[in-house]
Amino acid sequence: MRVTAPPGLTWSAETVSDHLVSWNPGAATNSVVDFVERTVADHVPVEERVAVFDNDGTLWCEKPLPIQADFILRRLFEMAQADPTLRNRQPWKAAYEHDYAWLGGVIAEHYAGDDTNVRTLLGGVLTAHAGISVEEFEGLSESFLREARHPTLGRRYVDCAYAPMVELLGYLEANGFSNYIASGGGRDFMRPITTSMYGVPPERVIGSSVGLDFADGHLRTTSTPEFLNDGPVKPVRIWGRTGRRPIMAVGNSNGDIQMLEYAHAGPGPSLSMLVLHDDADREFDYVAGAEKALNEAQAKGWTVASIRSDWATVFD
């Protein structure tokens, strides 16, 4: 790992092209390189080079449904297989019958302001993996992510990282940055694969969590929610974990706005970036859930990376 350039020296174009090979020349790529070179040229202390990344839709694919939703639905299906009385109760009924219309309706109702079924869904979700050791949970998550396949892309979930983002993580690390994940997804769901997929070790993974019980020397999951790491909770948890304000933040949805604001409002150079999903051929094309974030990006001059225009390759 190359850690720092000699003081005052910026990286050569060759060094950039070593890393960002899947990025097309253009404004987004330039803003990344300009920011990183300025950080080095300005001698920003290495310990302050903290970058935070959302995961779903930023580092890996989140359509047609978030990867963790597939993990949970499969578990609810198993529970309904084992216990027929669950088959008439939501959300087990929908999982058992593969009733994606009901699940999609819950999301639509949520956006329309009705959370009745959201609570029903959440109640099931929170029981799906409750009462097991954190090590057992890690094992289930890792097996799923290494073995299950994306429903439309056909590749294993562990191969659903965006190649340009993995390159970006490497480029930042080569320039002395510490990369953190700050995701709305489950902290302990992601941890078993973030080192191999992204080079981000478990202690740099921030995410949603359930409460844990300690007894007889061991930690077990509960069905009590602890943090939903989304929106304004992201900067709070980033500070809680790192004790620093990040100088770079990358997201793709409305839940990332505050994290991007947090990086943007710092005193020195910063980069706030959104990934725009506009490539139905190679990935997906959607702005639902990102409308406000895109407006903020325009108002505040944040960088927008278009999958169609800025990424030469989407998946390795």
Add this chain to the structure above:
Amino acid sequence: MRVTAPPGLTWSAETVSDHLVSWNPGAATNSVVDFVERTVADHVPVEERVAVFDNDGTLWCEKPLPIQADFILRRLFEMAQADPTLRNRQPWKAAYEHDYAWLGGVIAEHYAGDDTNVRTLLGGVLTAHAGISVEEFEGLSESFLREARHPTLGRRYVDCAYAPMVELLGYLEANGFSNYIASGGGRDFMRPITTSMYGVPPERVIGSSVGLDFADGHLRTTSTPEFLNDGPVKPVRIWGRTGRRPIMAVGNSNGDIQMLEYAHAGPGPSLSMLVLHDDADREFDYVAGAEKALNEAQAKGWTVASIRSDWATVFD
């Protein structure tokens, strides 16, 4: 920093004596060295070499009152100076009148099962530094710790670290360990000085915290408690931060029992250690609040480091 010995080779006695110069020869010192050498000899992966340390009474002095209590009482005094109406209300009254008997009584009542005045005290404590930016809080904490002096030892608080423990942190780091602080004290109170005092950076400091509010790009303190990082909460927060079970834990009181159990219950080599305060001449002599922990240590074979017997030097 020396990170690892060549595989299979243990460290020489000279390497130990380079680091643990303030430790007397004896059972406690041997158990530390045996554990570290076994970790290296067994090729425990570097990323699993996680050690966790309580702070108050383990890394720095906690008598006659915890250092953070002095910080808060000075702030309550200032508040009562500025606002005379507070001078008749607890806990400002006690702080303004330097009424340590009232404060001591609250602790005694707590141990007797009556938390009426604990709630009164906590209500004041939580307002003492509420409504300021996390950066302002850091500045207040750092100035206090670098300038204020211990009431009986006469040295600045920032000089109240135990020399043998600072050496132990260095010895562990030289053997590839990552040291974390897991304290009942305030996470953001400790962070400004842990790098210079202990070589432990902010992202490795776990402690109690208040809720933070995010607005306009900035984080501000609230008066709502978030975590009291004590007892069974310690293993939960250690996992939350690191995603790993530590293989070494060091504490000094009943609030550290679960953290020490957590390290002890792991599958590989581990070390759980208690600091015993038995040296009224050089530090303090007390077991109040540590009785259960000392019983557990005896029952489970945890290491006990006696300040009187095992430490040649207490403070540098």
